[in-house]
Each structure stands twice: as structure tokens, then as C-alpha cells.
Amino acid sequence: MNNHSMPLVSIITPSYNQAAFIQQTIDSVCRQDYPAIEHIVVDGGSTDGTQTILKQYSQQLGDRFRYISEPDRGQSHAINKGLQMAKGEIIGWLNSDDTYFPQAVTKAVNSLTSHPDWAMVYGKGLHINEKNKIMYKYPWVPFDRKKMFYHCIICQPTAFIRKHVLEDVGGVDEDLHFCMDYDLWLRISARFTIGWMEDYLASSRLHDACKSVTSLIDIGFPEIMKTSMKHFGTVANEWLLHFLKDYREKGVFWFLDLFKTYHLFGKTPKLASSNRFADQWAPPYLRIHLEIDPEYPLHTLVVHGSQTIPTLPLQFHVLVDGNLVPIRTSGGNDFTLEIPIDSPGPGCSVEILSSRQFVKEDPRSELGKRTVSFVAEQIMPLSDEEYAFYHHFLKGNSTLQQWMKEKRKPSPIF
DSSP: OOTTTSOOEEEEEEESSOTTTHHHHHHHHHTOSOSOEEEEEEEOOOOSSHHHHHHHHHHHHGGGEEEEEOOOSOHHHHHHHHHHHOOOSEEEEOOTTOEEOTTHHHHHHHHHHHOTTEEEEEEEEEEEOTTSOEEEEOOOOOOOGGGGGTSOOSOGGGOEEEHHHHHHTTSSOTTOSSSHHHHHHHHHHTTSEEEEEEEEEEEEEOOTTSHHHHSIIIIIHHHHHHHHHHHHSSOOHHHHHHHHHHTGGGOHHHHHHHHHHTTTTSSOOEEEEEOOOTTSEEOSEEEEEEEOOTTSOEEEEEEEEEOSSOSSOOOEEEEETTEEEOOEEEESSEEEEEEEEEEOSSEEEEEEEESOOEEEEETTSTTEEEEEOEEEEEEEEEEHHHHHHHHHHHHOHHHHHHHHHHHOOOOOOO
């Protein structure tokens, strides 16, 4: 195969303030033995010296290297901009802190040439640190869409994709800022064949400033849930238990709120309205209205609150649809109020009367002068399954893990 018959490969590198690593990234492309490569860096307007480095490479490499540097809407947007600039038949996506191993492009092109039915190919990868030391191998397995339900089995910089496939699926989802690769593999595999090789092709760098570290829980986990729900209709216990174990400090209500957002336990009861103030202060007569889907009846309303005047404990009387009901309270200044409610819906009204009140003045706030009782940090209506999760979470990781393995049996749509 001569140079003229070799398919052009476009390597797209999204970049923002990665001056410490981007030179190694570009050099790893320059060292490839495959002659038909163009390298496109889409920089988001870096201010750390990256632009100076890019300008130097542009002068040295000529047409083999192109870059733009301007504000963008994030990594996904940058990749799509690079895709529009790309002239190649095959696309490689190499982040600005990752590197290719020697002959990676040649091996990928040979695989795609030998398998014209493959839409993309991926290989093995390593995770390295900021000093280029190997941390561990990326967990590689031959491609199986069903396995993607439990884990992202493709190390992103090892993937090479036919350009027309990327265009056919609409490029990278710009609404995603963490697991856009996971979503892309699932969209491609729903329509095309994905191939694999057992060669090591690239390294993915983990360091204190990288998104895989800084954004894993607050951005990554919600996006993983969103993506899994979109493609499979549910989320694997393996994903959930990983984050529940490593990020327990986020608290049970953080997880429950996230699960409600993505309907992990179905369309469970939700807070429709209340007279709680915008800053979460509750009046002494707190009125709450709940919406309930009959398929997911209400089991318990949990109110987590705090009082700023640590005198006598607050006492409560609770009415549900006008009837006085028993309640459970725990804690001191930070307390939890559990109100068992067996209601199939479609609605439910709850009134919480507290034993103490005081006047709060906020001269710098538009809320002004008002009568309040406590801070209602969480008002969380729970279905049977949600309450079971809540109950077992409070007992500890081992109890929660056992409950999820025994009782939660997700049925993904493949």
C-alpha cells in the first residue's frame, strides 16, 4: 500500500490549559510511523502557554498540523468542531494529556482495512500519572454491547472511528461533559459493528487536574446514570455500588435526589409544592403537597432539618389529608422526621405544626421579616423501594450492598 492509497487519518485533540502535557501528546502523534496523518488541535482559548506551544508546532509541521484557539462550549463541542475540520476517512480522538504508543495508528488502520464491516476499532490502554508512570491497565475485554451495561470497556484514546460513522450518529453529544465517550460507543454499537484488537495503543493520563478525577462524582456519576437510562432503561448495580462505596460522604439525600431525577426506582412520589421559603426556612405551619403515581405508592415522607437555637427539642404534630398521624423523630439540632404514609395517590397533603417559632429579620434580603421555626433542608417523599434504600444506606455500606444484590434486579433493554 503506497502513501496515495493509504486512508488519511485525522487525529482530533480537544485542549484547554494543558501546557504541562500537550507537547507529549503532539510528539506521540509525530512519532507514528503511519505517513498519512493530520493532527487537529481544537483549543478552547488556553491562557497557560498552550497557544505558544501550538504555534511552534504549526510552524514546524506545516500542513500535518492545524490548530484553532477560541472559546468553546466544552470538550464535546471541541471534538465536533474538529470533526468538521477533519479531512480524513478515519478519526482518532486523543485528549491533550493522553499519548499514543508507537505504531498505534498503523495497527488501527490495518485492522479497519482488513475488516471493512467494522465501524471502529479499539485496543488496550494504560492509565498513567503526571510523571508517565503506569498506574494500572484499563480493564479491556472484547466488545460486547451487553458488557457496556456494567462498565465502559473501551479506553477512549485507543479508539479509531470511520468518519462517516461519526457523522451518521451525529457526532459527540454536546450536552455531555464527562461520559460523552460512553454514550458515543453505545450509539455507534446500536447501529454498527465495533471491532477490537489486543495490542496496546494508547495511555490515558490521570492527574489531580484531570476531569476524570475532579468531576467524577458531581458530573460523571449523573451523566453515567443519564446515559445508562437512555440506552438500557436502567442502571447496573455495579455502577451504583462503586459510587455509593467511594462517595458515601455525599449523603443519602444526595443519592436519593439523583435517583429521583433519573427515575432509577421509577416515577416515584415527588414534592409538588410547599410554603417553605426559598432559603429552606420552614414556617411554624409547614404545608406540603405531594404528587404520587399509583404505580409507585408513597411509603414515607422524610423531612431532614436543623434548628439554629439549641434549646428545648422541637416537637411536631403532623396531619395527613387532615388526619393526625404518628411520626418518628431522630437526632438533636440536626434531626430527621419520618412520617409513614400509605398513600396510592394521586396526591397527598401534609401539614407539619412545630412547637416553637421566632421572628427572623433579613434586612439585606427581599424575604425581609418573617416567622420561622426550623430549616427544612430536605423534604423527600419515598416509595417502598426508595425507603428500603434509605433505610439500608443508614445502616452502612455492607448492609446496603447486600440489600442491593438480593433485592435490586435491574432488567436492561439490550
